[in-house]
Amino acid sequence: DAKTTQPTSMDCAEGRAANLPCNHSTISGNEYVYWYRQIHSQGPQYIIHGLKNNETNEMASLIITEDRKSSTLILPHATLRDTAVYYCIVRNFGNEKLTFGTGTRLTIIP
């Protein structure tokens, strides 16, 4: 599976949109982009995934560039409960394994 690169940490003001970038320049055509987050001392929580098109659900939006070499997770109105480590993972269709990198520690500031 392709490797991802994320900033180590980010801060965002409460109520603003949090934009978390991820680089995956070696992604191949059948690899999906997944986002999970882990709130302190809990198991990871699935957020969203996509292949080519932008995706939106009740939690977030995922914007994937046309060349698929990078993506951005958008939390539209960040709350204090969104403080967590966010993991961007690229995974091959049919490969069950998830390989976690170091992620981005997002801190929402009141």
Place this chain on the structure above:
Amino acid sequence: GAVVSQHPSWVICKSGTSVKIECRSLDFQATTMFWYRQFPKQSLMLMATSNEGSKATYEQGVEKDKFLINHASLTLSTLTVTSAHPEDSSFYICSASLLAGGPLEQFFGPGTRLTVL
């Protein structure tokens, strides 16, 4: 839906004892279950992949005789840390995989914090 539970949520044991951690998929049958370990301020590291009725596949560097995995049914997998030592103290997390008409989805349990004295 797609809820995964773990029991216990935390455990403290003496060095040399064995500890069993259960992972259950509550509302779905999991094709595969996974076990991860997470040390403080580090990322999750996959320990093993487990399929019901077959032997687990361990990642490189994980001792299969120390971390015994039993996957007796499509909703239950257990991890036994045998002869635990203080360096085994960690946060152990399981996940269960669900085939849902697309890429396999993986749902995580809340984790079990093991402290070995």
